[in-house]
Amino acid sequence: MEKITFKVQRYNPDKDKKPYTQVFTIPFKHGMTVLDGLIYIKENVDNTLSFRSSCRMGICGSCGMLINNLPMLACHTPIEELKKDTITVKSLPNFPIVRDLVADLSSLFAKHKSIKPYMMPHDMAEAEKPTAEFLQEQLQLEEFVQFAYCVKCGLCMAACPTVATDKHFLGPQPLAQAYRYSADRRDCGAKERFHETDTPHGIWLCHLAGACSEACPKGVDPALALQLLKRAMISDSLRLRKKPAPPSVAQPQAEKKPKVAVPEFTIKRPGAKS
Amino acid sequence: MREVHWKLLQYIAGIGIFFLVGYHLIFSHFQSDEITEWSSVSDRAANAGWLTFYVLILIFGIYHVLHGIRGIILEFSLPPSAVKVLDWSIVLIGVAVFGYAVYIPINGFIG
Numbered sequence: 001m002e003k004i005t006f007k008v009q010r011y012n013p014d015k016d017k018k019p020y021t022q023v024f025t026i027p028f029k030h031g032m033t034v035l036d037g038l039i040y041i042k043e044n045v046d047n048t049l050s051f052r053s054s055c056r057m058g059i060c061g062s063c064g065m066l067i068n069n070l071p072m073l074a075c076h077t078p079i080e081e082l083k084k085d086t087i088t089v090k091s092l093p094n095f096p097i098v099r100d101l102v103a104d105l106s107s108l109f110a111k112h113k114s115i116k117p118y119m120m121p122h123d124m125a126e127a128e129k130p131t132a133e134f135l136q137e138q139l140q141l142e143e144f145v146q147f148a149y150c151v152k153c154g155l156c157m158a159a160c161p162t163v164a165t166d167k168h169f170l171g172p173q174p175l176a177q178a179y180r181y182s183a184d185r186r187d188c189g190a191k192e193r194f195h196e197t198d199t200p201h202g203i204w205l206c207h208l209a210g211a212c213s214e215a216c217p218k219g220v221d222p223a224l225a226l227q228l229l230k231r232a233m234i235s236d237s238l239r240l241r242k243k244p245a246p247p248s249v250a251q252p253q254a255e256k257k258p259k260v261a262v263p264e265f266t267i268k269r270p271g272a273k274s
Numbered sequence: 275m276r277e278v279h280w281k282l283l284q285y286i287a288g289i290g291i292f293f294l295v296g297y298h299l300i301f302s303h304f305q306s307d308e309i310t311e312w313s314s315v316s317d318r319a320a321n322a323g324w325l326t327f328y329v330l331i332l333i334f335g336i337y338h339v340l341h342g343i344r345g346i347i348l349e350f351s352l353p354p355s356a357v358k359v360l361d362w363s364i365v366l367i368g369v370a371v372f373g374y375a376v377y378i379p380i381n382g383f384i385g
Contacts, residue, residue, distance in 0.1 A: 238282075
């Protein structure tokens with residue numbers, strides 16, 4: 001394969017009534033990702049093409065797009081893995097288009113904010129002026145750690161069939177994060193989060209289609225988080241949920257090890273005082 | 275009541291339907307020589323146990339169906355004011371259907 005064809009969605013809300021497709025054929029290099037192809041187009045063919053990207057290594061979650069009709073991170077998708085000569089690239093569905101491939105993710109962030117995605121500690125005084133670190137056992141960490149890998153790219157929201165039909169539905173990302181924080185032993189805000197997710201457009205509209213877990217580029221399983229959240233909420237409503245004990249604070253070390261002295265410079269600069 | 279309670283009742287109704295309809299199928303159709311007609315239902319409903327059984331099937335069935343329909347309608351991005359209208363409409367429909375359907379076993383019980 002020497003050439004690759006990109007069918008890219010173009011849309012400028014100031015000029016165009018609806019999105020249209022523009023075709024670009026560019027040289028192919030071994031190991032090239034979809035993002036590399038888009039950057040090539042922007043730098044060499046059409047500098048008006050708009051897309052969002054940053055880290056180029058699947059960490060920042062900026063380059064979420066609909067690639068060959070599946071939501072993926074462009075930087076995380078090698079062209080060879082698609083096994084096609086033609087690649088269709090569109091902006092993420094279930095979000096308004098800002099321009100070309102740039103989706104407006106503000107609804108995702110607003111929903112994410114609504115579930116209070118932060119630690120609500122048991123001991124506010126200790127949290128504000130910590131004397132030592134909170135202890136957490138490995139098993140306690142494993143209850144939520146995979147859900148903490150979320151990069152907020154919005155791919156799960158783009159894949160979710162319920163978000164597609166109900167724009168008020170909270171969606172897999174905020175709900176999975178509601179579970180992530182509620183399952184953390186250092187947090188005591190589960191009740192508040194349950195209140196936010198227990199609405200007509202909240203968690204109970206999830207059909208467990210599992211598309212969110214299929215789409216996640218970080219291996220997070222939001223569908224599992226939603227099921228665990230449902231279980232926690234039902235247990236809580238029946239008063240069967242055990243209130244997690246506040247985490248203990250690590251004991252201060254009895255003897256502090258002496259700090260290792262900074263070694264002397266081995267190279268003496270001319271004119272430096274010895 | 276919160277959404278979680280309504281959903282919990284939905285699960286309970288689903289489990290209830292599974293066992294009650296299963297019992298009904300086994301004892302009224304597979305193991306019985308009764309003819310499937312109005313008089314058989316009416317005769318069985320003369321017994322207080324069967325009357326309770328039929329009323330429970332009705333309650334579980336109507337609740338499960340209407341709560342499910344509510345979930346489907348909610349997906350049309352209904353605003354909060356419309357959700358209230360929907361909830362009250364569902365309650366009214368449920369009461370009306372129950373009132374109409376419960377007449378048959380009650381009538382059989384009274385004779």
